[in-house]
Amino acid sequence: MARKGQEIKLSAKGNFVISLKISLPRIRLAYLPTPLEYLPRLSKYLGGPKIWIKRDDLTGPSFGGNKVRKLEFVMADALNKGSSVVITTGSVQSNHARATAAVASKLGLKAVLVLRGKEPSEVSGNLLLDRLFGAEIRFFPVEREEIPAIMEEVADELRKKGEKPYIIPLGASYPIGAVGYANSVIEIRDQAREMGLKIDWIVHAAGSGGTQAGLVFGTKMLKMDTKVLGISMGPDAESLRRASLGVAEGISGLLGLDVQIGPQDFRVVDDYVEEGKISRRVVEAMKILARTEGIMLDPVYTAKAMLGLIELTRNGFFDANENVLFIHTGGLPGLFAHGRELSTFIS
Numbered sequence: 001m002a003r004k005g006q007e008i009k010l011s012a013k014g015n016f017v018i019s020l021k022i023s024l025p026r027i028r029l030a031y032l033p034t035p036l037e038y039l040p041r042l043s044k045y046l047g048g049p050k051i052w053i054k055r056d057d058l059t060g061p062s063f064g065g066n067k068v069r070k071l072e073f074v075m076a077d078a079l080n081k082g083s084s085v086v087i088t089t090g091s092v093q094s095n096h097a098r099a100t101a102a103v104a105s106k107l108g109l110k111a112v113l114v115l116r117g118k119e120p121s122e123v124s125g126n127l128l129l130d131r132l133f134g135a136e137i138r139f140f141p142v143e144r145e146e147i148p149a150i151m152e153e154v155a156d157e158l159r160k161k162g163e164k165p166y167i168i169p170l171g172a173s174y175p176i177g178a179v180g181y182a183n184s185v186i187e188i189r190d191q192a193r194e195m196g197l198k199i200d201w202i203v204h205a206a207g208s209g210g211t212q213a214g215l216v217f218g219t220k221m222l223k224m225d226t227k228v229l230g231i232s233m234g235p236d237a238e239s240l241r242r243a244s245l246g247v248a249e250g251i252s253g254l255l256g257l258d259v260q261i262g263p264q265d266f267r268v269v270d271d272y273v274e275e276g277k278i279s280r281r282v283v284e285a286m287k288i289l290a291r292t293e294g295i296m297l298d299p300v301y302t303a304k305a306m307l308g309l310i311e312l313t314r315n316g317f318f319d320a321n322e323n324v325l326f327i328h329t330g331g332l333p334g335l336f337a338h339g340r341e342l343s344t345f346i347s
Contacts, residue, residue, distance in 0.1 A: 024179065024255065025076035029103055030059040030068045036191040036325070041292040048313035049322040052199070053295065054188065057302075057330040062102030062129060065095050065330025066211055069180035070172035071103045077176050078109070083166035085110035087154055089147050092117040092139070093300065095331040096171045098126040101135035111135040112158070112165075114151050116144060125337030144170075173210025173243075175250030181214025182221065182251055188325070189222055197323060199226050204327035205305035206230030206240055206268060211329065213247035216266060220259050231308035232270040233301055241266040272308040278338055283345035285310055298331035299338050305329075 035055040043051045059068040078086055086104050090097040090113070097113045104111035113130055119139040123131060130137055140150055147170070155165040168177075192199050202219070206212045212230040219226045232240050244266045252259050278299045285307035286297050297303040309326055318324055335342070 024073065024176075025080050026072050027076045027079070027107070029061070029072045029075070029106070031064070032059070033187045033191060034058050036188065036195070039289075039293050039295075039326075042289060045288065045292050046310060046313045048316075049200075049318040049320055049324045051309070051313075052197075052323060052325045053293075054184075054325055054327045056184075057328045057332060059330070061106060062099055062133070063330065063333050065099055066181070066327070067096045067099035067172060067330075068103070069184055070177035070210060071099060071180075073179045074168055074172050074177045075103055075107060075109075078166040078168075079107065081166060082164055083109065084164045085112060085158055086166050086168055087112045087114060087151050087158075088168035088172075089114040089116065089151060089170050091115065092120060093126045093334050093337050095126060095298075095301070095334065097135075098129050098133075098333060100168060100172075101130045101133040104135070105133045110163070112154060113137045114147060114154060115139050116147055117141055125335070126333045127337070129333055169208075171208035171210055173208035173213070173247060175213075175247055175254045178210040178214040178217070178247050178251055179254065181211050182218040182255075183214075185215060185218025185222060185224070189224060199224075199325050200322040201318065201324045202226060202228045202327060203305065203309050203324060204228075204230060205233055205301040205329050206244070207233040207235075207301065209240055209243035209247050211327070212240075212244040212266060212268075213251065215327075216244065216261060217248045217251045217259060220261055220265065221257060227267060228265075230266070230268045231272055231305040232268055233304060234273055235270070237268040237270040240268045240270070244268075269308055269312070272304050272311065278341045278345075280345045282307055283342060286342075287346065295328070296332055296335065297328070298334040299342060300334050301331050302329055 037053050039051045039053055056066050057064050086109055088100045092115050101111045113135050118141045151167050158165045202215055215228045245263055248261050282299055282303045286303045289295050297306055
């Protein structure tokens with residue numbers, strides 16, 4: 001199932017095309033290409049640049065999201081290594097864990113989810129889907145830094161039972177997974193060309209660094225004059241910048257491509273973290289997009305990134321004649337786990 005030698009076409013600055021054979025296993029899981037659409041009503045409402053959206057909430061399966069692009073390469077690696085079970089982690093309402101459980105089910109693999117937090121009294125949102133997909137769920141109310149060691153312990157336990165476990169880090173944010181977003185830049189470039197569009201900025205939610213690493217690597221690989229801006233979901237800007245750079249350097253080594261990337265290529269804003277309870281500002285960003293374009297965001301990741309884009313636009317960060325592409329990274333099942341909090345601010 002995992003095919004090798006996927007052809008990747010790289011565009012140089014001139015009019016010629018270089019075709020490379022990258023020997024990297026991949027399983028086609030996502031519904032690609034995802035739409036790239038103009039948001040005219042949001043653009044007019046904000047009175048700033050032209051705002052576009054890349055609908056990676058439509059990657060499928062299981063409500064889609066950015067994790068499916070990553071899992072195309074991650075799960076291919078797991079199968080090629082003869083794995084029988086995948087172990088991954090996230091919060092109780094993790095989009096990554098839900099996507100992993102869905103894809104594991106599709107491929108006939110077991111999934112063990114090491115979720116950080118207490119087991120809730122009510123099963124809803126992503127957690128409900130995890131159970132529907134048949135994943136084994138274990139809850140650990142510990143600090144994030146303790147999770148890797150716990151996953152190793154779970155893997156050892158499974159090996160003793162005759163299983164062949166494969167550990168997927170948080171958000172699949174390591175070089176193999178991040179290749180999925182380097183690959184997405186080829187898709188974005190081709191769609192933009194067909195539309196006669198020059199994309200000046202790519203804006204996205206940044207949590208563990210893999211998505212930004214892939215996007216930056218892809219734009220540098222294709223020599224695109226496009227800047228990537230990550231809106232942090234938690235880590236401070238410097239920590240996220242270092243993590244993303246490390247993953248991007250790993251992609252370069254994995255693919256055997258000499259792509260020059262430095263810290264200056266990773267633009268991160270950490271002013272919109274909004275940690276803790278869902279805030280009025282976050283819900284307002286959700287309402288703005290819903291009521292101008294009929295598009296929903298989740299309150300934990302994408303709405304915070306949209307809040308960042310809205311505030312930056314209002315503060316004159318982008319030039320009025322620029323084209324700004326927002327990556328909708330999915331996460332919509334999380335809406336249904338926060339109904340009470342959201343209803344407080346929706347009117």
